Amino acid sequence: MSADPAIRRDIPDATVARLPEYLRALSDVADRGISSVSSEELAQAAGVRSTQLRKDLSHLGSYGIRGVGYEVEHLALEISRALGLTQDWPVAIVGMGNLGRALAAYSGFATGGFHVAAVFDEDAALAGALVADLPISPMTDLALLVRERGITIGVIATPAASAQSVCNALVEAGVRSLLNFAPLVLVVPDDVDVRRVDLSTELHVLAFHEQRKSLPPELGVAR
Amino acid sequence: MSADPAIRRDIPDATVARLPEYLRALSDVADRGISSVSSEELAQAAGVRSTQLRKDLSHLGSYGIRGVGYEVEHLALEISRALGLTQDWPVAIVGMGNLGRALAAYSGFATGGFHVAAVFDEDAALAGALVADLPISPMTDLALLVRERGITIGVIATPAASAQSVCNALVEAGVRSLLNFAPLVLVVPDDVDVRRVDLSTELHVLAFHEQRKSLPPELGVAR
DNA sequence: GCAACTTTGTGCCCGCGTTCACAAACGCTT
DNA sequence: AAGCGTTTGTGAACGCGGGCACAAAGTTGC
Ligand SMILES: NC(=O)c1ccc[n+]([C@@H]2O[C@H](COP(=O)([O-])OP(=O)(O)OC[C@H]3O[C@@H](n4cnc5c(N)ncnc54)[C@H](O)[C@@H]3O)[C@@H](O)[C@H]2O)c1
Ligand SMILES: NC(=O)c1ccc[n+]([C@@H]2O[C@H](COP(=O)([O-])OP(=O)(O)OC[C@H]3O[C@@H](n4cnc5c(N)ncnc54)[C@H](O)[C@@H]3O)[C@@H](O)[C@H]2O)c1
Numbered sequence: 001m002s003a004d005p006a007i008r009r010d011i012p013d014a015t016v017a018r019l020p021e022y023l024r025a026l027s028d029v030a031d032r033g034i035s036s037v038s039s040e041e042l043a044q045a046a047g048v049r050s051t052q053l054r055k056d057l058s059h060l061g062s063y064g065i066r067g068v069g070y071e072v073e074h075l076a077l078e079i080s081r082a083l084g085l086t087q088d089w090p091v092a093i094v095g096m097g098n099l100g101r102a103l104a105a106y107s108g109f110a111t112g113g114f115h116v117a118a119v120f121d122e123d124a125a126l127a128g129a130l131v132a133d134l135p136i137s138p139m140t141d142l143a144l145l146v147r148e149r150g151i152t153i154g155v156i157a158t159p160a161a162s163a164q165s166v167c168n169a170l171v172e173a174g175v176r177s178l179l180n181f182a183p184l185v186l187v188v189p190d191d192v193d194v195r196r197v198d199l200s201t202e203l204h205v206l207a208f209h210e211q212r213k214s215l216p217p218e219l220g221v222a223r
Numbered sequence: 224m225s226a227d228p229a230i231r232r233d234i235p236d237a238t239v240a241r242l243p244e245y246l247r248a249l250s251d252v253a254d255r256g257i258s259s260v261s262s263e264e265l266a267q268a269a270g271v272r273s274t275q276l277r278k279d280l281s282h283l284g285s286y287g288i289r290g291v292g293y294e295v296e297h298l299a300l301e302i303s304r305a306l307g308l309t310q311d312w313p314v315a316i317v318g319m320g321n322l323g324r325a326l327a328a329y330s331g332f333a334t335g336g337f338h339v340a341a342v343f344d345e346d347a348a349l350a351g352a353l354v355a356d357l358p359i360s361p362m363t364d365l366a367l368l369v370r371e372r373g374i375t376i377g378v379i380a381t382p383a384a385s386a387q388s389v390c391n392a393l394v395e396a397g398v399r400s401l402l403n404f405a406p407l408v409l410v411v412p413d414d415v416d417v418r419r420v421d422l423s424t425e426l427h428v429l430a431f432h433e434q435r436k437s438l439p440p441e442l443g444v445a446r
Numbered sequence: 447g448c449a450a451c452t453t454t455g456t457g458c459c460c461g462c463g464t465t466c467a468c469a470a471a472c473g474c475t476t
Numbered sequence: 477a478a479g480c481g482t483t484t485g486t487g488a489a490c491g492c493g494g495g496c497a498c499a500a501a502g503t504t505g506c
Binding site for chain 1: 234239240242243244246247248251268269270305306307308310312314321322324325326328329331332334335336337375376399400401402406407408414416418420421422423424425426427428429430431432433434435436
């Protein structure tokens with residue numbers, strides 16, 4: 001048996017997806033000078049049920065005090081450790097168009113060990129221009145800079161037509177985690193993780209529900 | 224009984240979330256001049272299993288031809304109808320900072336009935352400036368323009384500190400579907416839908432998996 | 447017109463995740 | 477020190493969604 005307080009093996013994906021929100025909620029209450037929270041309070045701040053929060057946290061270990069709650073700073077540290085935010089994560093962003101620039105300038109980026117380590121664009125006219133204190137590098141420097149700066153996470157903010165080739169270049173350079181903003185499904189080796197953020201999808205889902213709201217009469221049966 | 228070919232009641236949320244991707248995949252094959260696809264081909268383009276695709280589509284009705292496949296244009300139309308994309312969806316964007324401008328300029332926005340009908344910012348210095356051919360309106364005009372232009376979907380691209388009050392203003396004006404880019408959980412009435420897009424969350428999840436990749440030795444038991 | 451082949455649509459089962467219910471643990475009060 | 481109220485942590489029940497297997501239905505070839 002193990003005397004190690006932290007077991008944290010096999011954290012369910014659904015739980016992992018919620019941990020960042022707990023972290024943000026904890027940061028909120030910490031800003032209000034509060035040093036201890038109950039699962040009920042924290043759950044409300046994170047938009048989930050308290051049972052869900054407790055079950056999620058139970059996967060990382062037992063960091064609460066019964067009859068009291070959770071010590072804010074300690075819990076935040078444990079969640080950060082579980083997510084791997086205690087280490088540095090240099091990120092590369094490819095595609096310095098409207099979206100890419102906004103992302104590079106995004107201050108929320110700098111939370112939890114992340115920082116923009118390099119930005120790329122194939123447009124020669126942009127090469128050298130500064131974006132958030134970083135010069136835009138040409139694609140030919142990608143492999144070199146990725147290795148030199150230990151970049152492990154790549155963000156794709158190019159048009160869909162270029163996204164797959166950019167993806168290939170990043171993977172080739174050794175990047176195994178990708179955040180894709182282009183509207184297409186990337187083909188990658190098994191050991192590469194891709195997460196996609198798609199505005200259109202979100203709007204479509206909203207439209208679906210909105211449509212349902214406006215026609216409630218014909219709900220029970222076929223018309 | 225009903226002779227209506229389209230029943231489409233009770234479409235599971237998980238299916239709704241994938242329909243936009245099917246639509247995009249269909250648009251891709253249509254661009255290649257193909258008029259008929261099998262579930263296998265389409266599923267591959269959408270990054271899912273063919274059984275999943277067929278099960279999803281079965282919730283909208285029976286639009287395939289056994290032994291042949293799906294007629295591209297027809298299926299696209301049916302999915303569009305199910306999602307409610309055959310009607311017009313005027314969208315308001317609040318917060319014309321880095322992200323808001325990128326969103327307003329985003330061409331992919333204009334697919335499937337969506338179009339930016341108004342953009343807002345509280346900064347008086349920005350009032351009247353053009354973003355994607357639209358003048359930035361002051362927040363005092365929000366209720367009026369929302370009603371005048373039939374806006375039903377709102378996008379929040381302000382800092383977190385302002386997001387809840389902006390949300391309240393939108394809901395007060397009658398908007399019942401929101402897309403929130405600010406990193407916080409909005410409090411809304413039950414009949415309002417909120418979807419959140421959060422860059423940090425995505426990065427955190429990537430970091431978690433990336434961390435797991437780099438320490439595979441200690442997988443079986445506690446160290 | 448029939449047989450062989452192809453592809454869709456769906457009933458069924460299984461696994462994951464959420465919620466419920468409750469016991470265990472802790473602080474506080476007396 | 478003992479009892480009480482509070483809150484955590486977790487086993488168990490339940491419901492949803494994904495994948496398998498197969499029947500239904502249509503096409504093509506002869
Ligand atoms: N703008 C948005 O709000 C928004 C929202 C959601 C998704 N997206 C998606 O994000 C992507 C970028 O959007 P955008 O509005 O910034 O587009 P954009 O046209 O403004 O910028 C694209 C940039 O990528 C660069 N680029 C093109 N091909 C490249 C390549 N092979 N290698 C490196 N750089 C390359 C271009 O030079 C350009 O600077 C698109 O796929 C778009 O669909 C954008
Ligand atoms: N930039 C990104 O890539 C990015 C990525 C993810 C999330 N976000 C989030 O999106 C939001 C906007 O980011 P940004 O980089 O564009 O910030 P920004 O500071 O560039 O822009 C914010 C804009 O909102 C306006 N604003 C502030 N309060 C307002 C109010 N009460 N009513 C109307 N307008 C108001 C400001 O005048 C400003 O123009 C933030 O919450 C940020 O966390 C940004």
